[in-house]
Amino acid sequence: MIRDITIGQYYPADSILHRLDPRVKLSGTLIYIVCLFLVKNLWGYLIAALCLGAIIRLSKVPFGFIVRGLKTIIILLLFTVAFNLFLTSGTPIFEWKFIRITKEGVSLAFSMAVRLILLILGSSLMTFTTTPNQLTDGMESLLGPLKKLHVPVHEIAMMMSIALRFIPILLEETDKIMKAQQARGADFETGGIIKRAKAMVPILVPLFISAFRRAGDLAMAMEARCYRGGEGRTKMKPLKYHKPDGIAWVAIVCFIALTVVSRRF
Amino acid sequence: MAIILDKLDYVYSPGTAYEKHALKNINLVINDGEFIGIIGHTGSGKSTLIQHMNGLVKATGGTVYYNGADIYDEDYKLKDLRTKVGLVFQYPEHQLFETTVLKDVQFGPKNLGLPPLEVDLRAYDALKQVGIGDDLIDASPFELSGGQKRRVAIAGVLAMKPEVLILDEPTAGLDPKGRDEILDQIAKIHKEQKITVILVSHSMEDVAKYVDRIIVMNHGEAVYDGAPKEVFAHYKELEQIGLAAPQVTYAMHALRDAGIPVTTDATTVEEARDAILAWYREEKK
Numbered sequence: 001m002i003r004d005i006t007i008g009q010y011y012p013a014d015s016i017l018h019r020l021d022p023r024v025k026l027s028g029t030l031i032y033i034v035c036l037f038l039v040k041n042l043w044g045y046l047i048a049a050l051c052l053g054a055i056i057r058l059s060k061v062p063f064g065f066i067v068r069g070l071k072t073i074i075i076l077l078l079f080t081v082a083f084n085l086f087l088t089s090g091t092p093i094f095e096w097k098f099i100r101i102t103k104e105g106v107s108l109a110f111s112m113a114v115r116l117i118l119l120i121l122g123s124s125l126m127t128f129t130t131t132p133n134q135l136t137d138g139m140e141s142l143l144g145p146l147k148k149l150h151v152p153v154h155e156i157a158m159m160m161s162i163a164l165r166f167i168p169i170l171l172e173e174t175d176k177i178m179k180a181q182q183a184r185g186a187d188f189e190t191g192g193i194i195k196r197a198k199a200m201v202p203i204l205v206p207l208f209i210s211a212f213r214r215a216g217d218l219a220m221a222m223e224a225r226c227y228r229g230g231e232g233r234t235k236m237k238p239l240k241y242h243k244p245d246g247i248a249w250v251a252i253v254c255f256i257a258l259t260v261v262s263r264r265f
Numbered sequence: 266m267a268i269i270l271d272k273l274d275y276v277y278s279p280g281t282a283y284e285k286h287a288l289k290n291i292n293l294v295i296n297d298g299e300f301i302g303i304i305g306h307t308g309s310g311k312s313t314l315i316q317h318m319n320g321l322v323k324a325t326g327g328t329v330y331y332n333g334a335d336i337y338d339e340d341y342k343l344k345d346l347r348t349k350v351g352l353v354f355q356y357p358e359h360q361l362f363e364t365t366v367l368k369d370v371q372f373g374p375k376n377l378g379l380p381p382l383e384v385d386l387r388a389y390d391a392l393k394q395v396g397i398g399d400d401l402i403d404a405s406p407f408e409l410s411g412g413q414k415r416r417v418a419i420a421g422v423l424a425m426k427p428e429v430l431i432l433d434e435p436t437a438g439l440d441p442k443g444r445d446e447i448l449d450q451i452a453k454i455h456k457e458q459k460i461t462v463i464l465v466s467h468s469m470e471d472v473a474k475y476v477d478r479i480i481v482m483n484h485g486e487a488v489y490d491g492a493p494k495e496v497f498a499h500y501k502e503l504e505q506i507g508l509a510a511p512q513v514t515y516a517m518h519a520l521r522d523a524g525i526p527v528t529t530d531a532t533t534v535e536e537a538r539d540a541i542l543a544w545y546r547e548e549k550k
């Protein structure tokens with residue numbers, strides 16, 4: 001079902017990871033992603049996977065719930081694997097008519113797939129453990145220095161948080177509209193690609209209308225509370241580093257070191 | 266013997282932090298031609314329950330029979346069921362999408378694969394039943410007032426000629442006049458077409474006036490099921506689960522407590538009047 005799309009959602013639980021400062025989680029995720037691209041061999045992936053596994057355990061978010069997020073990128077994943085598998089040149093290990101699989105292709109397809117999976121799992125873990133509010137607070141604070149260059153950091157952060165907040169709402173709305181049209185005999189499951197595309201109209205039109213209505217309502221509600229952008233705005237709960245955050249930073253540095261070392265094997 | 270719900274159980278998002286046991290062991294028989302009210306406060310499982318009746322949601326336990334056939338059987342055609350059990354969602358006006366009122370109402374019958382003439386006939390007929398005049402037929406649905414939009418949306422389901430019509434809080438967010446109009450029209454449709462009607466509401470007052478049977482939902486369970494009089498006799502218990510019996514029930518009990526021996530089972534103002542007059546005549550003799 002449409003509710004299986006879990007990317008960008010928050011998963012409430014009481015864990016060390018949930019309590020961590022969002023700045024640590026944001027920078028940690030970014031570093032993790034960069035490291036994934038620095039990885040050269042199996043050892044590196046093993047380290048990344050083990051670290052991720054440990055963090056998932058710490059987060060208390062059920063593994064099945066995280067994996068479900070992968071369903072949405074399965075097509076992308078298959079394409080990546082297929083492209084790399086069949087279109088990489090090198091020493092052939094398998095040949096049949098026009099299909100040719102090379103040794104380089106296999107290793108490239110494998111590493112791309114692993115990289116993509118680890119990337120999605122890692123970044124969705126961040127949104128699972130961080131509320132949209134914390135996420136934007138963290139981002140605003142990390143990007144703070146850019147304000148000197150007149151980058152509208154607060155506004156960007158606010159836009160992001162609203163977008164994140166709207167994802168589950170719109171999913172729920174889609175679910176409801178789909179059911180309502182199904183109750184009127186609409187059929188989304190059978191037929192060719194054109195018929196299916198046409199069947200989307202009764203979902204998309206009401207969805208857009210409701211998204212605009214919600215956006216209008218939200219803007220009105222924000223204005224009614226005198227929202228006028230980031231200028232001079234203070235926080236009710238300013239971000240503060242605590243002891244676990246320091247420990248997390250040490251762990252992140254260790255991870256970087258391990259990844260760099262793994263490149264030498 | 267139209268719809269039978271047998272030990273129905275439903276859990277939303279099982280195995281996650283959002284897990285919610287929305288329906289617990291529901292056993293109900295909905296007979297042909299009945300006019301039923303389903304009542305319960307917000308979150309008691311009313312919407313979830315009715316979505317089982319046309320197969321939009323598959324129960325996590327138990328089963329649903331429609332005219333004797335198990336709707337979860339492999340070869341059962343759920344699409345047919347959905348046309349026989351017409352479901353009008355809450356705020357149905359949010360599902361309008363066509364450029365004109367007429368086209369939107371035609372959507373359902375068209376999906377049934379009916380010939381164009383029949384589609385037109387049914388659409389006009391349905392619009393007439395909900396009191397949308399010819400002048401609005403070619404208007405854009407988005408230009409109409411809230412009450413009109415809702416009636417167009419109801420017509421969209423009626424046009425499929427369902428055997429059972431289920432409406433989820435059809436009066437939510439309407440003014441008293443719009444509310445009475447819609448409820449009167451629904452009552453009329455029930456009377457003239459002799460179809461089963463199920464009305465979901467959280468207002469006792471709305472329901473008491475129209476239905477022959479009330480099902481009370483609380484925390485996913487069907488706690489009371491019976492004629493309005495029987496159900497309202499439990500008005501003290503109803504209060505505890507956040508519902509109120511119609512005001513006349515309280516008035517009649519208050520009269521009785523004050524020493525006036527009226528019957529207390531009146532559910533509408535008219536019945537209350539009759540009961541008081543009956544006592545008064547008796548007294549004068």
Ligand SMILES: Nc1ncnc2c1ncn2[C@@H]1O[C@H](COP(=O)(O)OP(=O)(O)O)[C@@H](O)[C@H]1O
Pocket residue numbers: 277278283285287305306307308309310311312313314
């Ligand atoms: N799509 C959903 N996902 C998860 N929980 C839901 C969903 N829809 C409803 N619920 C929950 O199930 C319970 C019953 O909801 P619902 O049937 O909509 O009640 P009602 O219509 O009586 O207000 C509520 O606690 C609600 O929060």
Ligand SMILES: [Mg+2]
Pocket residue numbers: 311312313355433
């Ligand atoms: Mg409801």
